[in-house]
Amino acid sequence: MGEFELINQYFKRDTSGSSVVLGVGDDCSLLQLPAEKQLAISVDTLLADVHFPADGDPEAIAERALCVSLSDLAAMGAKPLWFTLALTLPEANEAWVSAFSRGLFRAANTYGCELVGGDTTRGPLSISVQVMGSVEPHLAMKRSGAAVGDLLFVSGTLGDGAAALAVLNGSIKVDDESSQYLSGRYYHPEPRLALAQTLAPLASAAIDVSDGLVADLGHICKASSVAATVFVERLPLSSAILKCAATPQQYQWALSGGDDYQLCFTVAPANIAQVEQLIAAGLDATNIGEITEGKGVHCRLIDHPFEIEGTGYNHFD
Numbered sequence: 001m002g003e004f005e006l007i008n009q010y011f012k013r014d015t016s017g018s019s020v021v022l023g024v025g026d027d028c029s030l031l032q033l034p035a036e037k038q039l040a041i042s043v044d045t046l047l048a049d050v051h052f053p054a055d056g057d058p059e060a061i062a063e064r065a066l067c068v069s070l071s072d073l074a075a076m077g078a079k080p081l082w083f084t085l086a087l088t089l090p091e092a093n094e095a096w097v098s099a100f101s102r103g104l105f106r107a108a109n110t111y112g113c114e115l116v117g118g119d120t121t122r123g124p125l126s127i128s129v130q131v132m133g134s135v136e137p138h139l140a141m142k143r144s145g146a147a148v149g150d151l152l153f154v155s156g157t158l159g160d161g162a163a164a165l166a167v168l169n170g171s172i173k174v175d176d177e178s179s180q181y182l183s184g185r186y187y188h189p190e191p192r193l194a195l196a197q198t199l200a201p202l203a204s205a206a207i208d209v210s211d212g213l214v215a216d217l218g219h220i221c222k223a224s225s226v227a228a229t230v231f232v233e234r235l236p237l238s239s240a241i242l243k244c245a246a247t248p249q250q251y252q253w254a255l256s257g258g259d260d261y262q263l264c265f266t267v268a269p270a271n272i273a274q275v276e277q278l279i280a281a282g283l284d285a286t287n288i289g290e291i292t293e294g295k296g297v298h299c300r301l302i303d304h305p306f307e308i309e310g311t312g313y314n315h316f317d
């Protein structure tokens, strides 16, 4: 048995009794999609020293790789079922792989999905995770469903990913509690799968915030041929961010920072009362704006245009 075949042993586990008819080990897996459901599928590749530090904790890297992909299933309103993994390693380092598989399966267990195939090769460290899930055809939250008059919401808090990077690279200093919270948000992003299941019957469009609110909301606007106005003073910010920066910086992180993996979604007038009721009952979401005619994302702070750093504009097409 070759060293990489040995490594592959770390990714085998019993999948009997699940939707996996035939799991890892044959030429293909055989998977049974639930009746009347569509397959939602998405792949992400993470490169060492581009998307994560090459010498980072392999458990956290694995967890993050799977969670980032699962966030795309959440954005579509899909339930995770399976995933595949293509791992390129500079060397067959058993300790690294053992820790990596621990993190991977911990996240897989948390979110209820099964590894159904993969490949290991030698080369510069990179991780590709392809996730598959099921969605009822009429409940898929496409980017193209937003319409003029819809309200705009976002889950959780925004800007934590960007603030975490600033802390990790030493450009800002925060107290221990905030530092712990922010690095947790960065290394253990939580795909909003449960929230997405609640929203799927009510939202007209959705996207996960991976590249920054304004950029990702811009994709909804483009796909739906509408514009969006974001009321900057309404942006939900964590107490860690409120403590570690002044308002212009907080807002910039929330608008253009990436790695938040929250859901940005729109709701048609007929469903707004129901969503507001859910929020009043504890649903983790905030109304931050509205969908209007035109194009691009427009940011306003207390009735004045708010300029997004780096663009020189107060809107983003």
Ligand SMILES: [Mg+2]
Residues within 6 Å of the ligand: 071, 072, 075, 207, 208, 210
């Ligand atoms: Mg996405």
